[in-house]
Amino acid sequence: MVIIETVFISTFLSFIYEGIVRKVTARMQNRIGPPIWQPILDFIKLLSKERFEVEGSHHTFITFVSIMSVASLISTVFMFPLVGILNFNWNFILLIYLLVFSTACFIIVGLSSPSPFPIVGSTREAILFLAYDLPLIIILLYFAMNYKSLQLIPSNLILLFPLMFISFIVITQAKSGYQPFNISEADQEITAGYLTECSGFELAMFNLAKSLRVFVMVSLATILFFNPSSILMFFVISLIILFIVISLRVALARFRIDQGFKFLWVLLLPLIVIDIIKVMLI
Amino acid sequence: MHDMMIPFGPAHPALPEPVYLKIFLEGEEIQDVDFAVGYNHKGIEKALQDLDFSKSIFMTGRICGICSSAHSTCFTQGIEKLLDLEIPYKAKLIRTIVFELERLTSHLLCVGMLGHEIGFDTLFMLCFREREYVLNCLELITGKRVVHDINTIGGVRRDLSPEIIKQVNKNLGILKEKVEYLRTLITKDLLIKKRTVGIGKLDKNDVEKLCLVGPVARASGVPYDIRKIDKYLAYDDLDFKVITHKDGDSFARAFVRVQEMFECIRLSKQALSMIKPGPIRNKPTLPFTEKEAISRVEAPRGELIYYLRSNTTNKPERVKIRTPTYANLLCLGKILVGHKLADVPVSLASLDPCLCCTDRVTVVKDGKEQIIKMEDLHGHH
Numbered sequence: 001m002v003i004i005e006t007v008f009i010s011t012f013l014s015f016i017y018e019g020i021v022r023k024v025t026a027r028m029q030n031r032i033g034p035p036i037w038q039p040i041l042d043f044i045k046l047l048s049k050e051r052f053e054v055e056g057s058h059h060t061f062i063t064f065v066s067i068m069s070v071a072s073l074i075s076t077v078f079m080f081p082l083v084g085i086l087n088f089n090w091n092f093i094l095l096i097y098l099l100v101f102s103t104a105c106f107i108i109v110g111l112s113s114p115s116p117f118p119i120v121g122s123t124r125e126a127i128l129f130l131a132y133d134l135p136l137i138i139i140l141l142y143f144a145m146n147y148k149s150l151q152l153i154p155s156n157l158i159l160l161f162p163l164m165f166i167s168f169i170v171i172t173q174a175k176s177g178y179q180p181f182n183i184s185e186a187d188q189e190i191t192a193g194y195l196t197e198c199s200g201f202e203l204a205m206f207n208l209a210k211s212l213r214v215f216v217m218v219s220l221a222t223i224l225f226f227n228p229s230s231i232l233m234f235f236v237i238s239l240i241i242l243f244i245v246i247s248l249r250v251a252l253a254r255f256r257i258d259q260g261f262k263f264l265w266v267l268l269l270p271l272i273v274i275d276i277i278k279v280m281l282i
Numbered sequence: 283m284h285d286m287m288i289p290f291g292p293a294h295p296a297l298p299e300p301v302y303l304k305i306f307l308e309g310e311e312i313q314d315v316d317f318a319v320g321y322n323h324k325g326i327e328k329a330l331q332d333l334d335f336s337k338s339i340f341m342t343g344r345i346c347g348i349c350s351s352a353h354s355t356c357f358t359q360g361i362e363k364l365l366d367l368e369i370p371y372k373a374k375l376i377r378t379i380v381f382e383l384e385r386l387t388s389h390l391l392c393v394g395m396l397g398h399e400i401g402f403d404t405l406f407m408l409c410f411r412e413r414e415y416v417l418n419c420l421e422l423i424t425g426k427r428v429v430h431d432i433n434t435i436g437g438v439r440r441d442l443s444p445e446i447i448k449q450v451n452k453n454l455g456i457l458k459e460k461v462e463y464l465r466t467l468i469t470k471d472l473l474i475k476k477r478t479v480g481i482g483k484l485d486k487n488d489v490e491k492l493c494l495v496g497p498v499a500r501a502s503g504v505p506y507d508i509r510k511i512d513k514y515l516a517y518d519d520l521d522f523k524v525i526t527h528k529d530g531d532s533f534a535r536a537f538v539r540v541q542e543m544f545e546c547i548r549l550s551k552q553a554l555s556m557i558k559p560g561p562i563r564n565k566p567t568l569p570f571t572e573k574e575a576i577s578r579v580e581a582p583r584g585e586l587i588y589y590l591r592s593n594t595t596n597k598p599e600r601v602k603i604r605t606p607t608y609a610n611l612l613c614l615g616k617i618l619v620g621h622k623l624a625d626v627p628v629s630l631a632s633l634d635p636c637l638c639c640t641d642r643v644t645v646v647k648d649g650k651e652q653i654i655k656m657e658d659l660h661g662h663h
Binding site: 028029030031116117119120179180182183186188189190191250251252253254255256257258259 | 286287288289294307310397398399400401402403404405407408411471473474476477622623624625626627
C-alpha cells in the first residue's frame with residue numbers, strides 16, 4: 001500500500017512542481033501563465049491521444065523505455081528518508097544508478113528513431129550527460145565517504161559545502177533540461193529534440209519523467225544539504241530551491257553544446273574539488 | 283560527404299515563416315546550405331494590376347504585417363511621382379512619424395526574436411511588452427495597431443490632434459528608458475554575447491559583393507541608408523545619425539538595431555514637434571499618363587524598391603517589388619557554413635528575414651522549379 005501511495009503522491013507532487021515552474025516563469029516574464037494543475041490536465045489529455053507509429057522506429061521498445069524512465073525516477077523517491085521504503089545500507093549506489101538510468105532512457109528513445117531531430121537531440125543529451133553526471137556522482141560519493149556509509153542519510157552540510165551546493169543547483173538545471181542547459185531540447189534548433197517523434201502515451205510518460213527529474217533533483221538537494229526535520233520543512237526548503245532554479249531558468253540564455261560542456265567541466269569540477277580540499281585541510 | 287541533412291522549415295519553431303533550409307551537417311558542423319522560398323506565394327504583383335491605384339495602396343499595406351507602412355508609403359510615393367504631385371509638408375511629417383514608429387516595432391520584434399532563438403525567452407517577452415507602447419502610439423495616430431493604412435494619394439488620411447501628439451510624446455519618453463534597459467541587458471549579458479559574438483560574420487567586402495541592405499549592411503560598416511541617400515519624406519530636415527558597427531556579426535546586427543531604436547525615437551519626437559496646423563492632403567490631378575517611376579524607401583529591414591508603370595487607365599500596368607529580405611537572403615551560405623547547427627537560428631534571426639514580403643514570385647516551368655544562375659543571366663547579353 002505504501003508503495004502505491006508513494007507512486008501517486010510523487011507523481012502528483014512532480015506535476016505540481018512543474019506547474020509551479022510554469023506559473024512562476026510566466027509571472028517573471030510578465031505573462032499570466034497556466035494554472036498550477038495544468039500539467040495534470042496535459043497528462044490526462046495526452047493519455048487519450050492517438051499514437052503515431054513512426055516508420056522505422058521500434059514502437060514497443062519505446063513504450064517500454066518510457067515506462068522504465070518513469071519507474072527509475074519513482075524508485076529514487078522510495079529511497080528518500082521521509083518515505084523509507086528502499087531503506088537498505090547501500091542504496092546510495094542504487095540511487096546513482098537509477099539517476100543515470102533515467103537519463104539513459106532519454107538518450108535511447110532519440111536514437112531509436114530514424115528522424116534527424118531526435119538523433120541530434122540524443123547525441124547532445126549524451127554529451128551533456130557526460131558533463132553533468134561526473135560532478136553529480138563525485139558529490140554523491142563524497143557524501144557517502146564523509147558519512148562512511150552507503151546509505152542515503154539526510155545531512156545538514158550546506159555550511160560545510162556551500163560551493164558543492166551551488167554546483168548541485170547547476171547540475172539540477174542541467175539534469176532538468178532548463179536554461180542554460182536545455183541544449184538537447186532546443187526547440188529553435190531541433191524542434192523537440194529526442195522527443196520529437198513521440199506521441200500519445202509515450203509522450204505523456206516522458207513528460208512525467210521530465211517533471212519527476214525536477215522533483216527528484218530538488219528533493220535530493222533538500223535532503224542532502226539541509227536535513228529537513230519535518231515534511232513541512234522539506235516542502236519549504238525544496239520550494240525555495242525550486243525558486244532559485246526557476247530564477248536561473250528565466251534569467252539565462254541557452255549555451256551551445258561545446259560551451260555548456262566546457263562550463264560544466266572547467267568551472268563546476270574545480271568548485272567541487274575546492275570544497276573537498278577545503279574540508280580535508282580542516 | 284555529409285553525415286546528415288537537417289531540414290529547417292518550411293514549418294519550424296525557430297521561424298514562424300515558411301522558408302526551407304536544407305542544412306548539411308557533419309557532426310554538428312554545417313558543411314553546406316541550400317534554401318528555397320516560395321511557400322507563401324500570394325501573387326500580389328498580378329493582383330495589383332487589377333486594382334485601381336487608390337485601392338491598391340491598401341493591398342500593398344497588407345503585403346507584410348510588420349513593414350506595412352513601408353510598403354504603402356513606397357507605393358504611394360511612386361504614384362505621386364507618376365502624377366507629379368507634391369504632398370503637403372504636414373502629410374510628409376505624419377508619414378515619417380508612422381514610418382519611424384513602425385521601424386521601432388520591427389526592431390523590437392527582431393531583438394526579441396534573437397533572444398528567443400538563443401533560448402532567452404525573457405528577453406522576447408520584455409521586447410514584446412515594450413512594443414505595446416509603440417503599438418498604442420500607432421493606434422492613436424492611425425487607428426490601427428498592425429496594418430496602418432495612413433497613406434492615400436496626395437497625403438495622409440488622418441490628422442494629428444494636439445492631444446495625440448502629447449500622448450505619443452509621453453509614450454516615447456517612457457519607451458526611451460525601456461530601450462535603454464534593453465541595451466544594457468544586451469551589452470552586459472555574458473550568455474547573449476557568448477552566443478552571438480563572432481557568429482555569422484560578414485565583412486565589408488561580402489556586403490558590397492552580395493549587395494546586402496539595411497541593418498545587415500550597416501552592421502558590417504557600410505553606411506547604406508536610403509533615408510540619407512534619397513532624402514524622401516521629411517528626412518532632409520530631420521537630424522539623425524546612420525548607425526554603423528565594424529564587427530559584422532550577429533551581435534553587431536542586434537546592437538545596430540537597438541541603437542537605431544534611439545534614432546527612431548529621436549526622429550519621431552523631432553517630427554512631432556515640427557507639426558503645424560495645415561492641410562494634410564492635396565487633390566491629385568487625373569488622368570494618369572504613360573509613365574514609369576521608381577520609388578525606394580528604407581524599410582525596417584533595408585532598401586525597399588517599387589517600380590511602377592502606368593498607362594492612361596487608373597490601374598497600374600506593371601508593379602515590381604524588390605524587398606530587403608530578398609536581397610539579404612543571399613548571404614545565408616556565407617553566414618552559416620562553418621558554424622554549428624546551434625548557430626543557425628541566431629544567424630537567421632540576426633538577418634531579421636521577412637518572408638511575407640519576399641515570397642511573391644517563384645519560377646516554375648513545366649511543373650519543375652527553375653534555378654537561374656548568374657552565368658545564365660550574363661549569357662543573354
